[in-house]
Amino acid sequence: MKKNIYKKTGFKEIINRNYEYLLLPVGLLAFLVFWHILSGFYDSFILPSPVTVWERGREFFDRPSLFFRHFFTTLIEAGGGFLLGATIALPVSYFLAKHPVTERLFTPYIVGIQAIPIVALAPLLVIWFGFGITSKLLVASLISFFPVLTTGIVGLRSTNRRLRELMQIMGATKREIFLKLEFPSALPVLFSGLKLGGTLSVIGAVVGEIAGAGKGLGYMVNFARGSFDTPLLFVAIIALAILGIGFYLLFALAEYWAMPWKRKR
Amino acid sequence: MNRSEKVIDVKKLTSVFEAGEEPELAGVDLQIYAGEIVSLVGPSGCGKSTLLRLIAGALKPTDGRIRVFGKDSIPGWSGLSLVPQEALLLPWRTVLDNVRLPLELKGDLSKELMTVKAKEALALANLTGVDDKYPHQLSGGMKQRAALARALVGEARLLLLDEPFAALDAITRNQLHLELLRIWESTKITILLVTHNIFEAVFLSHRVLVMREKPGKVIGEVPINLDFPRLLRLLGTSAFSSLVGEVQDFLEEGWGEQQK
Numbered sequence: 340m341k342k343n344i345y346k347k348t349g350f351k352e353i354i355n356r357n358y359e360y361l362l363l364p365v366g367l368l369a370f371l372v373f374w375h376i377l378s379g380f381y382d383s384f385i386l387p388s389p390v391t392v393w394e395r396g397r398e399f400f401d402r403p404s405l406f407f408r409h410f411f412t413t414l415i416e417a418g419g420g421f422l423l424g425a426t427i428a429l430p431v432s433y434f435l436a437k438h439p440v441t442e443r444l445f446t447p448y449i450v451g452i453q454a455i456p457i458v459a460l461a462p463l464l465v466i467w468f469g470f471g472i473t474s475k476l477l478v479a480s481l482i483s484f485f486p487v488l489t490t491g492i493v494g495l496r497s498t499n500r501r502l503r504e505l506m507q508i509m510g511a512t513k514r515e516i517f518l519k520l521e522f523p524s525a526l527p528v529l530f531s532g533l534k535l536g537g538t539l540s541v542i543g544a545v546v547g548e549i550a551g552a553g554k555g556l557g558y559m560v561n562f563a564r565g566s567f568d569t570p571l572l573f574v575a576i577i578a579l580a581i582l583g584i585g586f587y588l589l590f591a592l593a594e595y596w597a598m599p600w601k602r603k604r
Numbered sequence: 605m606n607r608s609e610k611v612i613d614v615k616k617l618t619s620v621f622e623a624g625e626e627p628e629l630a631g632v633d634l635q636i637y638a639g640e641i642v643s644l645v646g647p648s649g650c651g652k653s654t655l656l657r658l659i660a661g662a663l664k665p666t667d668g669r670i671r672v673f674g675k676d677s678i679p680g681w682s683g684l685s686l687v688p689q690e691a692l693l694l695p696w697r698t699v700l701d702n703v704r705l706p707l708e709l710k711g712d713l714s715k716e717l718m719t720v721k722a723k724e725a726l727a728l729a730n731l732t733g734v735d736d737k738y739p740h741q742l743s744g745g746m747k748q749r750a751a752l753a754r755a756l757v758g759e760a761r762l763l764l765l766d767e768p769f770a771a772l773d774a775i776t777r778n779q780l781h782l783e784l785l786r787i788w789e790s791t792k793i794t795i796l797l798v799t800h801n802i803f804e805a806v807f808l809s810h811r812v813l814v815m816r817e818k819p820g821k822v823i824g825e826v827p828i829n830l831d832f833p834r835l836l837r838l839l840g841t842s843a844f845s846s847l848v849g850e851v852q853d854f855l856e857e858g859w860g861e862q863q864k
Contacts, residue, residue, distance in 0.1 A: 502692050508660045509706045510681065519705070523696045600696045600738040 387570040392577070395570035410578055412555040413544050416472055417582065420479020421540035425487045425533065427480070432491025442492065453485045457543060461550035475547035475555070482543035483536030490532025494525030526598055534590040541583045556582070609638040610674070611762055611794045612659060617668035619654055627666070628654050630819035638761075641788060641795040643805035643812045644822075645851060647858070651820030652798045656764050659796070660686050672762065684762040685755035689770055691747035693739040693754075699726070700735040703753045710758065721757055728790075729753035730783055745776040749783070756787070765797040769804065778836055781808060785834060802855075806847045807834060814851060816858030824854035 354361065371389050378388035387395075399406045435442040461478050468474035498521050506516055548557025556575050563571035595602065614634040620627045628651040636642050644652045657663045658670055661677040670677050672684060685706065693702045703722040707713050713721070726732060731749040739747060748768055755763055765784075769777045785808065788795060799805050805812045806828055814824040828847055830838065838844050 499692070501688060501690075502694070504657070504662045505686060505688060505692050506705075506709070508662055508684075508686050509709050511709045515709060519708075520694070523694070526696075598696065600740070 384567060384569050387573060392570050392573040395568075396574045396577075399571075399574060406578075409554055409556050409559050409575075410582070412472070413541070413548065413557065413579070414582060416475040416544035416547065416555065417479050417540040417586070420476045420481075420543055421483045421537055421586075422480075423476060424480035424482070424484035424540070425536060428484045428487035428536075429491055432488050433495060435488075436492045436495035449485070449488070457482050457546055458550075461546045465547065465551040470551050470553055474550075475544050475552065478547035478550075479540040479543035482546075483540040486532040486535040486539065487529075488532075490528050490535075491525065494528035494532075495521055497528060498524050527601065530590065530594045530597070534587060534594070537586045537590050538583050541579065541586060545579060610635055611638050611640070611672065612636040612796065613669075613671040613674075614655075614659070615669045617655075617658065617670060618666050619651065619658060619663065620666045621654075627819045629658075630821055632668070632820065632822055634813065634822055636794060636796055638794055639792045640811065641797065641809045643797045643799055643809040644815060645799060645802055645805045645812055645855070646815030646820070647817050647855070648800055650815045650817035652815055653766055655820070656686070656766050656796070656798050660684060660764055683760060684764060685758060685760040686764045686766065687748075687751050687755045687768045689767045691739070691744075691751040691768075693747060693750055695739055698736050698738055699731070699742070699750050702739065702750060703757050706754060706758045722753070725753040725757035726750070728756055728787060743776075744772050745780060748772065748780060752780075752784070752787070756791075756793075761793060763793050763795045765795065765799075767799055768797075770799070770801070777804070782836065784808060785832070789833060802848055802851050803839065806844060806851060807839065812847075812851050814854035814858065816855075823858055826850045826854065 374386075375388050375390070378386045378391075383391055435445065457478060460481065461474075464474045464477050464481075468477060502520060502524075503516060506520055511519065544555065545557035545560070548555040549561055552558045556579050559575040559578075560572060563569070563575060612634065614632055617629055617632040617634075618627050619629040632655060634655075644655065646652050654663065658665055659672060659677055661672075661681065672681075675681075677684075693699075694705065697705070700719065700722050703725055704718050707718040707721060723735070726735070726749075729749045729752040731746060731753060734742065734746065739750070742750065751768065769780055772780065781804065784795070787793070795808075797805070797808060802812075806826075809828050812826045812828060813822050814826070815821060816823050826847060830843065830847070
């Protein structure tokens with residue numbers, strides 16, 4: 340008798356079981372429809388319809404090299420900037436986590452630098468390092484540096500004291516305690532910082548480009564604004580959204596891979 | 605019992621947590637012999653866990669002497685192993701990898717041999733079929749079995765148990781009591797158990813040492829002359845009850861001293 344319950348996998352049941360995933364495209368479709376209806380009330384300069392944006396995007400894709408030149412420029416600036424920022428932040432966070440006195444000494448400066456809006460710093464970096472890719476790499480690395488640093492410190496400090504003692508009783512060396520205890524227990528917190536830093540790095544790259552650049556999605560935004568080309572502006576915004584989501588998904592995937600014990604069964 | 609080999613020899617041990625404060629332990633004397641099961645009973649805060657950490661070498665005594673197998677106790681010595689209260693398994697390691705950890709840290713065995721030994725230890729602790737599970741997927745009793753297996757995997761000849769059954773429900777706790785006695789029967793490993801459960805102490809031990817608090821000190825000893833193997837129905841006998849009463853008397857004596 341009981342088997343019958345499981346045998347009936349009708350349409351309804353499939354929907355019931357996977358509705359979270361179905362909601363995603365349904366929601367997107369609803370949003371597009373709403374956008375399209377709303378755009379009927381406004382001039383295309385204010386709010387172009389999704390169809391207009393799609394067509395403007397396709398024009399761009401007729402010369403794919405043009406689009407991808409901008410897209411990849413921002414991708415490399417954000418990705419490279421993040422890598423640079425995180426690579427510096429990780430050892431620094433280890434050092435500061437291990438030396439509380441030094442940390443107390445530096446905390447006011449860290450908070451201070453973090454409090455400066457990146458929008459204000461970007462023009463300065465462009466003046467110093469030029470219109471090229473270097474200044475954007477630096478803006479992106481600066482903005483992604485701090486979340487990685489702070490979560491790194493918190494993560495490395497979150498080690499269970501009793502577990503550390505137990506491992507010492509077992510004869511673990513400092514190196515073994517770092518590799519087998521401190522590092523893995525820092526991972527959950529650290530990954531939240533990496534995800535945040537990764538998405539912020541896209542913002543950093545774009546801010547850098549808007550401050551002064553010859554290519555990249557931020558440059559596209561600036562260019563579209565200058566030529567009153569709102570549909571192109573939308574194309575740039577959507578491309579940026581895709582880039583940001585892509586970065587986030589990449590980190591979510593890395594997190595899933597790195598922490599098998601956190602996976603849902 | 606072989607009274608010739610002293611496994612633990614503690615003399616006039618004093619431990620001050622912070623300079624200027626009242627000592628946590630003052631003048632503790634304690635001897636434990638090979639193959640014995642000894643329980644330390646006392647009110648919470650009497651420093652019994654601290655005493656265990658001192659014996660394990662995780663803390664340094666302020667004064668006095670601790671010798672384990674005739675040597676000064678040092679952390680990282682494989683002759684003893686500790687089973688802590690909350691199991692303390694590494695959440696990112698599977699059960700098998702958790703049990704392998706002490707062997708990895710010693711680092712003188714091949715990977716295959718480590719796995720074989722870990723599986724043997726898990727079988728000894730009666731925990732099978734969950735090698736690839738993570739700790740958060742286990743029940744409280746299974747976690748403690750895994751912690752027990754981890755303590756047994758090396759060549760430890762002294763098992764230090766720090767209230768390992770305190771967080772378990774009464775029935776699971778009794779199961780693990782029998783398991784511990786079975787492990788002792790087959791290995792004759794020396795066991796020092798810290799607990800605040802008088803029944804547990806009497807049921808499991810050859811001797812029960814009673815501590816008082818502020819400062820912590822051993823104030824009495826109750827020999828438990830009950831035959832092995834011990835069965836759970838022993839808990840209902842009058843011999844058992846009167847031994848529990850003896851331990852209780854010492855505990856109350858400790859309270860009395862405190863009020864003076």
